[in-house]
Amino acid sequence: MRLIMHNMLTCNIKGVINKSPLRIEAEKVIKKEVDFNPDFLRHMLAKIEWKALVDGARSMGYTELPVHAPGIESDEPFLRKFHHALLELNLEEGSLVCQESGRKFPVNKGVPNMLLHEKEV
Amino acid sequence: TVLHSCRIVPALKTLKMSTRPELLAPPEIFYDDSEARKYTSSSRIVEIQARLSERALELLALPEDDVPRFLLDIGCGSGLSGETISENGHQWIGLDISASMLNVAVEREVEGDLLLGDMGQGLGLRAGVIDGAISISAVQWLCNADKSSHEPRLRLKAFFGSLYRCLSRGARAVFQVYPESIAQRELILRQALQAGFGGGLVVDYPHSTKKRKEFLVLTCGSVPTSINDGHKGSGSEDDDDDSEDEDNGMVCVSDRNRPRKKQRTNKKGKGREWVLRKKEQSRRKGNDVPADSKYTARKRKSRF
Numbered sequence: 180m181r182l183i184m185h186n187m188l189t190c191n192i193k194g195v196i197n198k199s200p201l202r203i204e205a206e207k208v209i210k211k212e213v214d215f216n217p218d219f220l221r222h223m224l225a226k227i228e229w230k231a232l233v234d235g236a237r238s239m240g241y242t243e244l245p246v247h248a249p250g251i252e253s254d255e256p257f258l259r260k261f262h263h264a265l266l267e268l269n270l271e272e273g274s275l276v277c278q279e280s281g282r283k284f285p286v287n288k289g290v291p292n293m294l295l296h297e298k299e300v
Numbered sequence: 301t302v303l304h305s306c307r308i309v310p311a312l313k314t315l316k317m318s319t320r321p322e323l324l325a326p327p328e329i330f331y332d333d334s335e336a337r338k339y340t341s342s343s344r345i346v347e348i349q350a351r352l353s354e355r356a357l358e359l360l361a362l363p364e365d366d367v368p369r370f371l372l373d374i375g376c377g378s379g380l381s382g383e384t385i386s387e388n389g390h391q392w393i394g395l396d397i398s399a400s401m402l403n404v405a406v407e408r409e410v411e412g413d414l415l416l417g418d419m420g421q422g423l424g425l426r427a428g429v430i431d432g433a434i435s436i437s438a439v440q441w442l443c444n445a446d447k448s449s450h451e452p453r454l455r456l457k458a459f460f461g462s463l464y465r466c467l468s469r470g471a472r473a474v475f476q477v478y479p480e481s482i483a484q485r486e487l488i489l490r491q492a493l494q495a496g497f498g499g500g501l502v503v504d505y506p507h508s509t510k511k512r513k514e515f516l517v518l519t520c521g522s523v524p525t526s527i528n529d530g531h532k533g534s535g536s537e538d539d540d541d542d543s544e545d546e547d548n549g550m551v552c553v554s555d556r557n558r559p560r561k562k563q564r565t566n567k568k569g570k571g572r573e574w575v576l577r578k579k580e581q582s583r584r585k586g587n588d589v590p591a592d593s594k595y596t597a598r599k600r601k602s603r604f
Contacts, residue, residue: 183370184393184413187466191424199426219368219391226370226429226468266391288406293417293424294397300421300458 180270180289182235186227188291190277190284192299200231201275201284203238208273213266220258223265224248236264327375327441331398336378346380349436352513353384356434356474359502359517362390369431372466373412374419374475375438379405385434386411393430395419397441420455425466433463433473439516440477443484456488460495467520473497475516485514492518572597 189198229248236244243260253261275284275291282299285292321330362369369390373382376394378401385392392412396402402414417424420442442459443452463473477488485501492499499518505511575597583589 181413183391184415187393187425187429188415189424189426191422216368218366222367223370228426288403290399290402290406290414290416292399293415295418295421 180286180291181266182232182239182268183223183265185235185270185275186231186265188275188293190280190282191293191295192277192280192282195277195279197279198277200228200235200278202278203235203270204274204276204283205239205270206273207271208239209269209271210267211269213262215259215262217255217258220261220265221253224253224261227265232264236268239268239270241268326397327438328398331377331401333400333403336398336400336404349380350384352436352476353381353434355504355513356381356436356476356515357384357388359474359515360432360434360472362432370429372423372425372430372433374423374433374435374463375441376405376412376414377401377438379408379410379412379414381434381436382410382412383408393425395423419459422458422462423466424462427465428468430466430471431468432471433467435473435475437476437478439475439488440484443487452487453491456491457495460491460497464495464497464520469520471520472499473516473518475518477514477516488516492516496520 185201185203188201190201191198227248233244233246236242241264244264245257245260249257269289270286271289273286275286276282277284321327360371366389371385371390371392373385373392373394376382376396377398379394382392382394382405393415394402394405394410394412395415395417396405397416397418399416402416405414419438442456467473475488477485489501497518497520499516502515502517504513504515576592579589579592579596
């Protein structure tokens with residue numbers, strides 16, 4: 180699971196109001212190189228919940244992201260960091276935790292299990 | 301390997317001809333480890349999936365600006381359709397209910413992010429973040445009541461509601477479906493419209509039982525007039541330019557229940573030359589066509 184997906188995930192349990200972001204408990208993180216595409220990164224910037232990205236990156240061991248996203252101009256050094264955090268960090272083993280209910284969604288082989296039990300729907 | 305796939309393809313063919321997978325068991329049970337592997341190692345299936353995925357991507361009508369988009373593959377399975385998305389340069393999230401199928405996707409090191417989840421429970425994605433969604437042969441699974449507490453209508457509602465929410469303004473969802481019956485297709489379409497989607501069905505090769513393919517093309521809020529004509533196949537000449545005869549710009553379908561997401565207007569348009577050519581074509585066919593004048597193809601008010 181990369182942060183590009185994590186940033187979009189919400190907890191779907193019935194009754195939960197604070198659905199996102201999910202807190203990351205990282206057990207195994209690996210880095211996989213991905214081609215740098217500034218157009219795509221600029222396109223994604225508007226969609227990203229920035230604080231969730233910074234916290235997520237931190238929990239995976241990457242602390243270089245600035246606390247605030249740049250206003251208008253996003254220069255290359257920033258985009259490089261953004262690129263690395265968004266697309267190159269992979270959570271292989273761990274869990275995603277709903278901040279409100281405490282429910283843990285396990286992550287195995289990079290795939291989070293978001294299946295809800297009957298009563299949670 | 302060749303012998304292996306020769307043995308398997310006839311077996312799958314028989315299975316497919318006698319029973320649909322979704323009538324045998326829920327997807328997470330039908331697609332166990334051995335089925336998942338069979339599915340992905342059949343070269344015929346791989347080829348079909350690739351073609352269907354390419355067509356679905358085409359029907360998404362993403363802007364041709366060379367900027368990669370962020371897409372959703374619903375029922376991504378072992379990642380066959382996802383690979384087509386990657387080949388077209390986009391990033392994607394894949395959702396599937398079968399852990400076995402996702403395991404195969406992981407082994408094949410697909411480039412998208414994978415999610416083990418049940419679309420009937422809602423997609424669980426934030427609002428407005430997805431640029432387009434495709435689904436190849438997956439949505440029909442929603443129409444079966446597999447567990448006693450699952451009413452298909454509730455699951456369809458959760459699915460379409462969450463899908464509508466997570467799509468960005470102007471984004472489309474394209475589903476390739478093999479509906480079991482017209483009633484099933486109507487059910488799917490009705491639920492989609494209730495969730496606020498506009499859109500309709502695109503049928504490729506409608507006259508060929510073998511080649512016929514159906515794609516449900518859903519749009520957020522309004523119906524663009526430029527939904528692609530389905531591929532006709534050779535020998536079918538009538539209704540050639542049904543969709544192209546309409547004016548440029550968007551037709552808004554009034555939607556009582558949901559706030560409309562505004563479609564961006566199509567700046568490209570067909571132009572005066574095109575209109576003149578079409579009129580000439582129509583004259584050659586022997587139709588009664590008004591004479592060309594300075595008013596031909598003049599821009600009308602946006603309400604047209």
